[in-house]
Amino acid sequence: MNRCRCLVLNAALGPLDYRVPDGMHVEPGSVVVAPLGPRQVMAVVWDEGRLPGTEVPAGKLRPLLSVLPVPPLAAPLRRLIEWTADYYLAPLASVVRMALSSSAALQGGGMVTEYRLTGAEPGRLTAQRTQALERLEGQQATIRELAEIAGVSDSVLRGMVGAGLLEAVRVDSDRPYPEPDPHHAVPDLSPAQAEIAARLVAVVEEHRFQPFLLDGVTGSGKTETYSEAIAAAIEAGRQVLILLPEIALTQNFLTRFEARFGCPPVAWHSSLKSSERRRAWRQVAFGGAKVVVGARSALFLPFAALGLIIVDEAHEIAFKQEDGVRYNARDVAVMRARFEQIPVVLASATPALESLQMAEAGRYERLILPDRFGGAQMPDIKIVDLRTEQPERGHWLAPTLVRALVERAERGEQSLLFLNRRGYAPLTLCRTCGYRFQCPNCSAWLVEHRLSRRLACHHCGHEVPTPERCPECGEPDCLVACGPGVERIADEMAEILPDARVAVVTSDTLTSPAKAAEFVDLATHGGIDVIVGTQLVTKGFHFPELTLVGVVDADMGLEGGDLRAAERTYQQIAQVAGRAGRGEKPGEVLLQTRHPEAPVIAALACGDRDAFYAAETEARRSAGAPPFGRWAAIIVSSEDEAEAREAARAIGGTRPALDDVMILGPTPAPLALLRGRYRYRLLINARRSSGLQTILREWLEPLKFPPGVRVAVDIDPYSFV
Numbered sequence: 001m002n003r004c005r006c007l008v009l010n011a012a013l014g015p016l017d018y019r020v021p022d023g024m025h026v027e028p029g030s031v032v033v034a035p036l037g038p039r040q041v042m043a044v045v046w047d048e049g050r051l052p053g054t055e056v057p058a059g060k061l062r063p064l065l066s067v068l069p070v071p072p073l074a075a076p077l078r079r080l081i082e083w084t085a086d087y088y089l090a091p092l093a094s095v096v097r098m099a100l101s102s103s104a105a106l107q108g109g110g111m112v113t114e115y116r117l118t119g120a121e122p123g124r125l126t127a128q129r130t131q132a133l134e135r136l137e138g139q140q141a142t143i144r145e146l147a148e149i150a151g152v153s154d155s156v157l158r159g160m161v162g163a164g165l166l167e168a169v170r171v172d173s174d175r176p177y178p179e180p181d182p183h184h185a186v187p188d189l190s191p192a193q194a195e196i197a198a199r200l201v202a203v204v205e206e207h208r209f210q211p212f213l214l215d216g217v218t219g220s221g222k223t224e225t226y227s228e229a230i231a232a233a234i235e236a237g238r239q240v241l242i243l244l245p246e247i248a249l250t251q252n253f254l255t256r257f258e259a260r261f262g263c264p265p266v267a268w269h270s271s272l273k274s275s276e277r278r279r280a281w282r283q284v285a286f287g288g289a290k291v292v293v294g295a296r297s298a299l300f301l302p303f304a305a306l307g308l309i310i311v312d313e314a315h316e317i318a319f320k321q322e323d324g325v326r327y328n329a330r331d332v333a334v335m336r337a338r339f340e341q342i343p344v345v346l347a348s349a350t351p352a353l354e355s356l357q358m359a360e361a362g363r364y365e366r367l368i369l370p371d372r373f374g375g376a377q378m379p380d381i382k383i384v385d386l387r388t389e390q391p392e393r394g395h396w397l398a399p400t401l402v403r404a405l406v407e408r409a410e411r412g413e414q415s416l417l418f419l420n421r422r423g424y425a426p427l428t429l430c431r432t433c434g435y436r437f438q439c440p441n442c443s444a445w446l447v448e449h450r451l452s453r454r455l456a457c458h459h460c461g462h463e464v465p466t467p468e469r470c471p472e473c474g475e476p477d478c479l480v481a482c483g484p485g486v487e488r489i490a491d492e493m494a495e496i497l498p499d500a501r502v503a504v505v506t507s508d509t510l511t512s513p514a515k516a517a518e519f520v521d522l523a524t525h526g527g528i529d530v531i532v533g534t535q536l537v538t539k540g541f542h543f544p545e546l547t548l549v550g551v552v553d554a555d556m557g558l559e560g561g562d563l564r565a566a567e568r569t570y571q572q573i574a575q576v577a578g579r580a581g582r583g584e585k586p587g588e589v590l591l592q593t594r595h596p597e598a599p600v601i602a603a604l605a606c607g608d609r610d611a612f613y614a615a616e617t618e619a620r621r622s623a624g625a626p627p628f629g630r631w632a633a634i635i636v637s638s639e640d641e642a643e644a645r646e647a648a649r650a651i652g653g654t655r656p657a658l659d660d661v662m663i664l665g666p667t668p669a670p671l672a673l674l675r676g677r678y679r680y681r682l683l684i685n686a687r688r689s690s691g692l693q694t695i696l697r698e699w700l701e702p703l704k705f706p707p708g709v710r711v712a713v714d715i716d717p718y719s720f721v
């Protein structure tokens, strides 16, 4: 090859041709450095004939500068990148960038210098050094990373090196990870588990594409079951990717994995330090990382020999990426498995309707675990009708739920209260003048956080200290909290059971994998009596002493009219209910509701999942909603309201007229202002067969907008705000 076409990592540019200098070896997938004007850019050599471009005469081609010391991106990954860009209407460069997600890794391995505390007796200490000594306990990393962890400057740490408090250690950034041992602690599977495990193992050994829907009730041991397939892949010398929806769940998973396989898997998520990222990326690419557990971005890692993908809690909406390339990791996982010709397992106790439909249509093989492991019974779900039974004034827990909580405390058992709302109260207003605290950047109220004494926007992160006086009328002590958040429920718990140890569990409190591990440890070993949490505590956790789950507001998810509201409410409540009674003692679930007759609440109360899914399927079918029809959203935004409106109108004005496509809008988005940008939306509903992407491309590509306007396309949207 003496010339090649490259994908340059610049979304604004198309593919470019380069000359391959004598003596340089490249092949499709090679990661190279190429000249671009006066600059040097990273690029990936692509397969001939797959990318459009203009033929440049050989004499005019500029030569590539170098090849980076990493294996070329393999063909299945290149096909996945093309598919993702095409399906989600994203620039190829943006998708490639997700695969090349550690710039340090691309520069090669080699020795790096890290630092750690020496344990030497400190002399007189500055406040900053004291802080560093506290926070760096047990840490080893580069100076820059340590500075971030310690919250001090590089120079403070360099001073500490000089004073003998920190020492340098040379480490090989390419050192291999310990290898999981498939025979380390093999569990005795129940007959139902064993049958499914055997089926999965057989397909792993055949090494062919097959999607599975592992549909097992909460506590049925889905993890133990698919772990046999992981063991088989390791034995066959292949790598495994396990996707989890939330970093907070990772720690729990690592511990369980280690118990089964003798060492933890390699973790991949956004809070990795850059040196950890570099090592993980390279080991994945060179085959030294056998099992990777990660968030959705792990899907684009350059595995050397992938043999199996598991998507755990596959129904979770957290698998949908909501900015940049707006992909659904669950669906992309199935495509990766197809290109790699390997099996993929979607595991869930409450599968997405889309997944069930694929099983129905015979595209996915459905494997069912109908019972909990070890004879544990499914919990008893009861309704607390808030129309007939009211909480005390200014309180949120009805007498039945309060009694049940007290009973658990007397028996020394654990309870969980679920409310999907962070902070103390969703709205704060002034009693005197009625002033409401609103975010200056978003159409949203500020949420009071009493633990941190702040009012915060949950959309953009804007925060202000909670004021003493009303900013409008100046009256002191006049602010009232309206409605409950988890912190307020925790306060109510403290009134009911003053001695109980109450833990508030949300993304504000479980801020790191270490904090999550600490929580799991406490909750498992009798250190917490009542957990009050958001959706973060609904899934994955296994606390044997937990026997009561109280859903504070079962109706909350049904407000707002989102097309998946009923399904999501069903999933969330079934999942949180599934935390109860997983050990030897039976579990009870109390749902507080004002709409006991709503189909989803009724289905939950009588445990009739099939009836709920059947009704929901029919509703979707008649609405032409997924999986029977398709949706896409166009979101137009600008910092200038008139500019956003104009752009949306221009898009609306050039809408194609097609029989099988319905286009709604443009209208101001429900979140009309978000992070300082004014937003308009169009919603497209099309038949499955309509070639939606082509329609969108032909519609939008010719349009030109002012530079401040952003037009984002969301294929198969999950969010309608």
Ligand SMILES: Nc1ncnc2c1ncn2[C@@H]1O[C@H](COP(=O)(O)OP(=O)(O)OP(=O)(O)O)[C@@H](O)[C@H]1O
Pocket: 187, 188, 189, 190, 193, 216, 217, 218, 219, 220, 221, 222, 223, 224, 348, 349, 373, 539, 540, 541, 542, 578
């Ligand atoms: N074959 C087995 N041998 C020993 N313990 C098992 C076995 N199968 C499951 N268990 C245990 O039963 C409990 C429930 O299993 P697990 O957490 O895998 O369920 P799950 O199906 O993933 O549930 P959920 O969907 O609620 O997360 C765990 O403590 C697990 O270790």
Ligand SMILES: [Zn+2]
Pocket: 439, 440, 441, 442, 444, 457, 458, 459, 460, 461, 462, 675
């Ligand atoms: Zn905001």
